[in-house]
Amino acid sequence: GAVVSQHPSWVICKSGTSVKIECRSLDFQATTMFWYRQFPKQSLMLMATSNEGSKATYEQGVEKDKFLINHASLTLSTLTVTSAHPEDSSFYICSATTADLAGYYNEQFFGPGTRLTVL
Amino acid sequence: AQSVAQPEDQVNVAEGNPLTVKCTYSVSGNPYLFWYVQYPNRGLQFLLKYITGDNLVKGSYGFEAEFNKSQTSFHLKKPSALVSDSALYFCAVRPFNTDKLIFGTGTRLQVFP
Numbered sequence: 213g214a215v216v217s218q219h220p221s222w223v224i225c226k227s228g229t230s231v232k233i234e235c236r237s238l239d240f241q242a243t244t245m246f247w248y249r250q251f252p253k254q255s256l257m258l259m260a261t262s263n264e265g266s267k268a269t270y271e272q273g274v275e276k277d278k279f280l281i282n283h284a285s286l287t288l289s290t291l292t293v294t295s296a297h298p299e300d301s302s303f304y305i306c307s308a309t310t311a312d313l314a315g316y317y318n319e320q321f322f323g324p325g326t327r328l329t330v331l
Numbered sequence: 332a333q334s335v336a337q338p339e340d341q342v343n344v345a346e347g348n349p350l351t352v353k354c355t356y357s358v359s360g361n362p363y364l365f366w367y368v369q370y371p372n373r374g375l376q377f378l379l380k381y382i383t384g385d386n387l388v389k390g391s392y393g394f395e396a397e398f399n400k401s402q403t404s405f406h407l408k409k410p411s412a413l414v415s416d417s418a419l420y421f422c423a424v425r426p427f428n429t430d431k432l433i434f435g436t437g438t439r440l441q442v443f444p
Binding site for chain 2: 216218244246254256258261284301303305307309320321322323324325327
């Protein structure tokens with residue numbers, strides 16, 4: 213159980229184009245989804261927190277107009293990198309979590325990641 | 332500021348020997364503690380977590396971790412390393428009453444045959 217998928221697993225695009233990455237929780241309903249960015253040989257950097265039906269909360273320094281997040285349902289969140297540039301090339305990882313009835317959050321379950329290369 | 336430290340960029344160990352990957356944290360209150368493993372070009376896989384209770388937590392693939400409140404540490408251990416354990420390991424902390432994870436910088440474990 214607790215499987216999270218991402219699509220696509222890798223994408224190459226030209227500078228100036230937009231790229232959409234999907235994150236799905238396959239066997240559970242995720243109250244919250246997170247988007248991370250990972251640079252080579254570095255840790256995960258949280259970009260934003262996404263709750264179904266509400267606007268995403270972005271971390272300091274993350275451009276919300278650049279990285280559009282939509283959380284349309286309890287099983288799907290999307291990250292759109294708008295007008296991508298080579299410096300946006302990175303490994304993007306999503307995760308999903310649920311909260312129990314008492315409001316305590318369970319562990320995050322991570323997707324396999326999407327490697328974005330902008331030429 | 333809240334933070335997680337993994338002081339070793341890389342840990343090398345011979346197959347069959349015990350391994351330890353260190354993690355210390357600086358978080359107010361009683362945090363939840365996690366270990367994740369990442370294989371090349373893959374997402375993170377959950378290994379184990381500490382919420383409360385017994386300080387020694389057992390997880391997947393024979394890994395365990397010991398929570399030490401006085402030293403604010405949560406070191407990952409395994410009695411006998413396998414070559415297939417070679418991967419990148421992340422310690423993470425979730426402060427109480429928040430859903431965000433704070434990750435350490437990761438430790439690359441290399442197990443030699």
